[in-house]
Every structure is written in C-alpha cells, then in structure tokens.
Amino acid sequence: MDFLIAIGQYILFLKSVFFKLEKKRIYYSRIIDEINILGMSSIGFVAFISVFVGAVVTLQVAYNMENPLLPTYLIGLSSRDSLILEFSPTMISLVLAGKIGSHIASSIGTMRVTEQIDAMDVMGINSASYLVLPKVVATILINPFLIILSIALGLVGGWLAGDLTGICPTEDYLLGIQYQFIPFNLAYAIIKTIIFAFIITTVCAFFGYTTKGGALEVGQASTQGVVYTSILIIICNYLITNLMLG
Amino acid sequence: MIEIKNISKSFGEKKVLNNLTAKFDKGQINLIIGKSGSGKTMSIKCMLGLQNVDKGSIFFDGIDFTKIKEKERRNIRREIGVVFQGSALFDSMTIEDNVMFPLKMTSGMFSKDMRKRVDFCLERVDLHNVSKLYPSELSGGMQKRVAIARAIALNPKYLFCDEPNSGLDPTTSKVIDNLLKEITYEYNITTVINTHDMNSVLEIGDNIIFIQDGSKKWSGGRDDFLKSNNSELNEFIFSSATFSKLKSIM
Ligand SMILES: Nc1ncnc2c1ncn2[C@@H]1O[C@H](COP(=O)(O)OP(=O)(O)OP(=O)(O)O)[C@@H](O)[C@H]1O
Ligand SMILES: [Mg+2]
Numbered sequence: 404m405d406f407l408i409a410i411g412q413y414i415l416f417l418k419s420v421f422f423k424l425e426k427k428r429i430y431y432s433r434i435i436d437e438i439n440i441l442g443m444s445s446i447g448f449v450a451f452i453s454v455f456v457g458a459v460v461t462l463q464v465a466y467n468m469e470n471p472l473l474p475t476y477l478i479g480l481s482s483r484d485s486l487i488l489e490f491s492p493t494m495i496s497l498v499l500a501g502k503i504g505s506h507i508a509s510s511i512g513t514m515r516v517t518e519q520i521d522a523m524d525v526m527g528i529n530s531a532s533y534l535v536l537p538k539v540v541a542t543i544l545i546n547p548f549l550i551i552l553s554i555a556l557g558l559v560g561g562w563l564a565g566d567l568t569g570i571c572p573t574e575d576y577l578l579g580i581q582y583q584f585i586p587f588n589l590a591y592a593i594i595k596t597i598i599f600a601f602i603i604t605t606v607c608a609f610f611g612y613t614t615k616g617g618a619l620e621v622g623q624a625s626t627q628g629v630v631y632t633s634i635l636i637i638i639c640n641y642l643i644t645n646l647m648l649g
Numbered sequence: 650m651i652e653i654k655n656i657s658k659s660f661g662e663k664k665v666l667n668n669l670t671a672k673f674d675k676g677q678i679n680l681i682i683g684k685s686g687s688g689k690t691m692s693i694k695c696m697l698g699l700q701n702v703d704k705g706s707i708f709f710d711g712i713d714f715t716k717i718k719e720k721e722r723r724n725i726r727r728e729i730g731v732v733f734q735g736s737a738l739f740d741s742m743t744i745e746d747n748v749m750f751p752l753k754m755t756s757g758m759f760s761k762d763m764r765k766r767v768d769f770c771l772e773r774v775d776l777h778n779v780s781k782l783y784p785s786e787l788s789g790g791m792q793k794r795v796a797i798a799r800a801i802a803l804n805p806k807y808l809f810c811d812e813p814n815s816g817l818d819p820t821t822s823k824v825i826d827n828l829l830k831e832i833t834y835e836y837n838i839t840t841v842i843n844t845h846d847m848n849s850v851l852e853i854g855d856n857i858i859f860i861q862d863g864s865k866k867w868s869g870g871r872d873d874f875l876k877s878n879n880s881e882l883n884e885f886i887f888s889s890a891t892f893s894k895l896k897s898i899m
Pocket of ligand 2 (some may be wrong): 689812
C-alpha cells in the first residue's frame with residue numbers, strides 16, 4: 404500500500420517537474436551548471452574504471468578462449484561487444500547512480516530539511532521544476548558522452564592488457580574490434596544510457612525532495628534513492644534488452 | 650491585512666491547531682507568542698499554504714487563500730516575504746545571489762536594476778562587503794539579516810518571520826527587532842512574527858496573539874500585555890526569570 408502511494412507521489416512529482424515551468428532563460432544557465440556538477444566531475448572517475456575493466460574483460464575473454472582453433476581477433480571482438488552492450492551503459496550507469504544519485508538525493512534532501520525548498524515555494528516558484536528539471540536534462544545530455552568515453556577507454560584498456568601480456572597482439576585486437584561491428588549496438592547502448600539517466604535523476608531527486616526530518620533522514624533518503632535506482636536500472640536493463648535485442 | 654478564521658490542523662490523533670481565529674493588521678507588527686510546541690510555526694506554515702488546513706479559512710486582504718487555485722496562490726505568494734526559523738538561505742549561492750533570487754525568478758527586472766535593488770536591501774539590513782560570501786561564511790545573526798534582505802527584496806505586502814531572534818545575543822536581537830519595526834512602518838507591511846522572546850514582545854508587539862496547544866488564549870496590545878489577568882498568559886510571561894523578578898517588584 405505504501406509502495407503504491409509512493410508511486411503515485413512519484414508521478415505527481417514528475418508532473419510538477421515537467422509542467423508549470425519557470426522562465427526558460429533560467430533553465431539554460433542551470434543546465435550548464437548541472438552539466439558541470441554532475442557530468443564533468445564524473446569524467447575522471449568513469450575513465451579510471453573503464454580502462455581497468457576493459458583490461459579485465461579482455462584478459463577474461465582470452466582466458467576463456469585458450470582453444471588454438473579460435474582466432475585471436477575474437478578476443479577484441481568479444482571485449483568490444485561486452486563493453487558496448489553491457490559494461491559501459493549498465494555498469495557505468497550503476498556507478499553513476501551511486502555517485503551522482505546520492506549527490507542529488509542528499510543535496511535536495513538537505514534543502515528540504517533546512518526549509519530552502521519551502522523558501523522557494525513561498526516565493527511562488529515551482530521548486531521541483533527549478534531544482535530537478537536541469538539535472539534531468541543535464542544527465543540526459545552528458546551521460547551518453549560519458550558512456551561513449553567509457554567504451555573508448557575500455558577498448559584502450561583491453562588493447563593495453565592484451566598487448567602488454569602478449570595474449571592478443573595489437574594487430575589482431577584492432578582487427579577484432581572492427582570485425583562485424585553493428586552500429587545498432589551503439590544506439591542500443593545510448594538509448595539505455597538515456598533511460599538510466601532519467602531514472603537516476605528523477606528517482607534520487609524524488610527521495611531527496613520528499614525527505615522529512617533532519618540530517619539522519621537525509622542520509623536515509625540518499626541510501627534509499629541509490630538502492631531503488633539500482634533496482635530499477637537492473638529491471639529496465641532486462642526489459643530494454645528483451646525489447647531491442649530479444 | 651490577514652485574517653484567519655477557525656483554522657484547525659491535526660496530525661493523526663494530535664491536534665496541532667484548534668479553531669484558531671486571529672486578525673493581523675496592516676502596517677503593524679503582529680506577534681504570535683506561545684511556548685515551544687504550541688503551534689506557532691504550524692500556524693505560519695498554514696497561512697503560507699506550506700501545510701493544508703483541515704478546516705477554516707485564511708484571508709489575504711479578503712481573498713480566501715484556501716479556496717483558490719494553485720496559480721492564484723502563486724500570485725499571492727509573490728507578495729509575501731518569509732524569514733524562516735533557520736534562515737533557509739540557499740547555501741549553494743552567494744549572499745548576493747540569495748537576495749537576487751526572488752528578483753531573478755519572478756520580477757522581469759534588468760540585471761542592472763536587480764543589482765541595485767540587492768545592494769539597497771543589503772544596505773538596509775546593515776550588511777556591507779558580504780555579497781560575494783556564502784551563507785556558511787556568515788554568523789547566525791548575519792544570516793538572519795540576509796534572510797530579511799531576501800524577504801524584502803520584492804517589496805512584499807506581507808512579511809512573515811519565524812523566531813527572527815532565536816539564538817541571538819540581546820544586542821543583535823534588538824537590532825533585528827528594530828529593523829523589522831522600521832521596515833514594517835516604512836513600507837506599511839502586514840508583518841507577522843513568531844517569538845517567545847519577551848523583550849521583543851514589549852519592544853515591538855503592536856498586536857499580540859498568545860496561543861497554547863493550538864488555540865488562542867489571549868490577544869491585545871503591548872500595553873495590556875503585562876496587566877492582563879489571564880492566568881495562562883501570566884504563567885507564560887512569568888516563567889522567565891527576569892519577568893518573575895519584575896512581577897515581584899510590580
Ligand atoms: N509534520 C508534523 N507531523 C506531526 N506533528 C507535527 C508536525 N509538525 C509539527 N508538529 C507538532 O505540532 C506542534 C506544534 O509545532 P510547531 O512547530 O508549530 O511549534 P512552535 O510553537 O513553532 O514551537 P517552537 O517554539 O519550538 O518553534 C508540535 O507539538 C509538533 O510536535
Ligand atoms: Mg517554531
């Protein structure tokens with residue numbers, strides 16, 4: 404029952420985020436700010452994880468393909484596909500759910516418990532829209548770039564690992580990552596990323612926005628936001644995959 | 650002028666406001682006083698529409714705030730300035746941006762004029778050279794003054810302050826009281842202040858409403874305040890050490 408009420412509240416929350424907007428001009432500068440806060444600050448983190456996971460994926464694929472009948476370029480090919488299809492869009496989105504999701508929930512939660520949101524409301528401002536819409540737009544714009552960056556750096560990581568250990572020479576690896584490339588897979592990755600970006604920002608913002616109490620509850624809202632976001636990402640991942648690749 | 654008529658508000662079994670009726674006059678300082686937990690903040694929150702009342706009406710110059718649409722509510726709210734119990738400054742913005750925020754969001758002024766207005770408001774609350782600082786870099790009293798500057802930025806018709814001088818030393822407290830008094834008279838604002846500070850009551854209370862357990866127990870001017878023979882009010886007044894001493898010499 405509580406769960407159904409929460410879903411109803413979430414839908415009403417989305418309604419106030421996307422309708423009854425404030426002046427357009429205000430949103431532009433807010434979106435730029437949020438791209439900086441949520442997107443740019445994640446680049447280093449995403450890059451670091453991607454290089455290492457790309458390397459690990461390549462090593463694992465190589466380890467599973469010790470049969471001499473299989474050509475080595477397959478190592479590059481399967482690393483590429485696992486990065487594009489699953490690792491970069493889903494795993495990085497989960498990582499971002501932890502990083503930017505908790506930031507969103509706790510910053511909005513703090514504004515709620517310190518009455519900053521009430522202060523906006525009594526100025527006659529649509530606080531939900533002012534605070535949340537720029538975050539949604541910013542992540543929808545910037546996350547696909549983060550994911551493409553992640554794919555690229557993952558491939559670099561795989562190449563380095565394959566070359567340094569000698570299990571997959573550069574030539575074979577380069578052949579592999581280009582072999583039978585399906586552009587649609589990239590589109591699939593970007594669509595997933597955009598949907599996940601929407602989930603991360605709106606769900607975490609919802610938990611922050613509806614916080615009641617004090618600092619303790621802000622912490623709880625942030626944890627809950629990340630947990631529910633992660634669950635939703637995993638479920639949607641399955642549904643989207645079923646729909647687009649199934 | 651603001652009028653509340655028979656407003657009630659409960660949370661589950663707990664009655665927080667109980668048939669509260671009161672009138673807050675224009676160009677005067679209207680005080681809501683009462684013990685901690687008596688419902689002062691809640692009554693302000695209901696008047697601002699941050700909490701919905703279960704029953705009763707709230708009139709802003711004759712318009713029933715509880716019965717109008719969200720859009721009309723927003724229009725009334727744009728004429729209200731609020732100073733929250735904890736100041737509620739936006740901590741991601743500089744002081745200047747805090748005061749400019751309502752102007753930027755709702756006024757359509759040019760940025761040069763907004764800047765002028767911000768400088769004027771900060772000057773008005775006697776703050777200098779703080780515009781580029783962040784709220785966390787100011788003391789509590791300075792934050793309160795910024796909150797007042799932000800509240801008066803749009804020349805409000807109505808001003809609400811929730812405990813403007815709680816947690817402040819007597820001197821700063823007096824500065825804030827005087828400021829609120831001056832602003833109210835100068836711009837002919839309907840000012841509603843929550844307080845449990847006895848000094849403020851005697852300094853600035855033009856019209857005092859005493860509430861206990863969510864109902865009005867007494868109302869009147871500051872001259873009648875100490876002379877009242879309302880037992881609940883007397884208990885409230887003379888529970889503070891200074892005033893019990895005062896009583897013994899009266
Ligand atoms: N959201 C809420 N849910 C349940 N009870 C509440 C809620 N908000 C306030 N109350 C209760 O309403 C009563 C009045 O609270 P209110 O904040 O108005 O007191 P106050 O007079 O402002 O006190 P103080 O001087 O300490 O600020 C309190 O008993 C409080 O427990
Ligand atoms: Mg209070």
